[in-house]
Amino acid sequence: MGALNKLSAQGVKSAAAGKHSDGGGLWIFKSDAAKGKWVLRVHVHGRRREMGLGPYPRTSLKEARLEADKWRRVSQQGLDPIKQRQTDIRAAERNMHLLSDVARDAFESRKAELKGDGKAGRWFSPLELHILPKLGKVPVSEIDQRDIRDVLAPIWHEKASTAQKAMDRLSICMRHAAALGLDVDIQATEKAKALLGKQRHKVQNIPALHWRAVPAFYQSLNEGTVTQLALRLLILTAVRSAPLRFLHLDHIEGDVWTIPAEAMKGRKDATSDFRVPLSSEALAVIEQARPFARDGFLFAGVRRGVISDATMAIFMDRRGMVERPHGFRSSFRDWTAEATNTPREVAEICLGHVSGGAVELAYRRTDYLEQRRVLMKRWSDLIKNSNSNVSRMMA
Template structure:
């Protein structure tokens, strides 16, 4: 025999325990099928029973699979993409409020379309924006769990949307003030302290509230106010500094604000930090107004359309909107600063009540 092996004959295969076990399993599955059972389901049931037995002895193993455990980890993984690292809590809030109380104690493998639909049905049509954010962020959590190796139902979110039905919702724009009414309101803010000055600067600049609230003397150099990228709306790391041409009227407001500035901040809170996001809106609400601060961007944009012949690109850039395609912006080497300066000055003249006629702006397309 040894001689045969030496001549190249194969040695007999040793039947180890693994092969014997595999044959036993195969025989077991054949028997299951012969009896009319489903061998795949039987395997799943056996695996589930083994998992339950293991987790009974190791509670932490089950806890690791819970949606309540996975969701914060998914949030942490996305923090670098979120504005201010997600400190405002807006990304996680819909999950915390509407998903985790109902599904948090379920292992991610057991989160089905039916369960998701049941959890979100109360708000699906009543609060469509919140529901949309909740289901989108839940999908992100399930994707994260799948990346970690958990057997998550890939169709769970799609199934839930099918069960919930299409959302019928007409978006309501933020209430704005007619541009004709802006001058009277603007002048009424002269004696309204820090909040009044913040609103005046917001009206004049066409900016959103965040750059106004965090306006700092260090950002203003001569006749250019540079809003840092981190205060510009957009995804973290994908925004750029935005230059604003402050008019003489805006500089007057800024000079007044410096009298109560603290650590360079033009609009500090009485205790610490800066005025809150709701401070300006509260002032308007207390006056019985339906319009809100963000609406002044619409007031300015409508005035610019109806009362000037400035180009669309300049008017859109003036309120911080990107113009053109991604490719065209790569070749664009201007932010229309001087054209916007003329437009801002005409708007300021309207706001302080110095002019009401249609304006033809030099250098603008007719």
């Protein structure tokens, strides 16, 4: 190997441009009097390898000697130090990926599966609100069941649904990390559930008005505001609030409103649009709302975009009601079951639900538009003509 440590710090500094040996295969290649780079020459499997150890003067003589000594020992074991360093770097990268980075990468890879490419943020928000503030800067390889338990314990029972969503999203992130080749415990979330125990919170259905009380409420919406008109059309069509809030006038042709497939939730045939038959009362509500339209959207917000998800709920809350807008879908479905002889599949498709097995769905191509048109007219006639006590709903 020859003599070691032949150079001095001052000697390196004053050395002219050229190659200067420190012994043991360590060289400094100076490009000029002030700058250079450290190189280690070793022989592995009968061939010479030159390994860069850093630039000079950023890397001092002392630091270069320590690095050279480290990689000499590797070469003495019959290993190529350059390849070994690359392996070590890859391993370090795998172990140092932060959860926040993995979570966002997982979200990006799943956007195509989410409604509206996940722009509403509902998929990511449980992670952003309850997981990432405490674990986002932790390398994903270091996260274990105790970390997860400690983060979710405060909401595990009190906000059971939210906690479960956060746990599910985190599980997806851990599996995503494993697919990237990172060293993670993909069972960590299941172990955390075992530590947290069974959730005590009971799932409660969204409060809904009894269908017999809907006419009185509907008739009380007589001020012609955007919010009240939106509630009227929500009740008349039994759709979810999101498609209604984003209703675009271009989607209405005659007495049919076509909701784009990507705006529908929970449909097995999510590649197809959903047609909603509009009763004469629904068309009248749309005409009343047209003056408020902006950029083609029927229910425009005060400053921009469309009315918020909470607008109609806040209106009902101010009336002292515990019921929520989504509950009118239940009101409608109960009416079809209790007061009509509507076939189940027709009633379900009115709500945008698609029931039945894969074989049945493959052969059933109809959306029962004509039957639904008749049914929605009956619903419309009930809620606009009932003699229910309107004043009771005006509190």
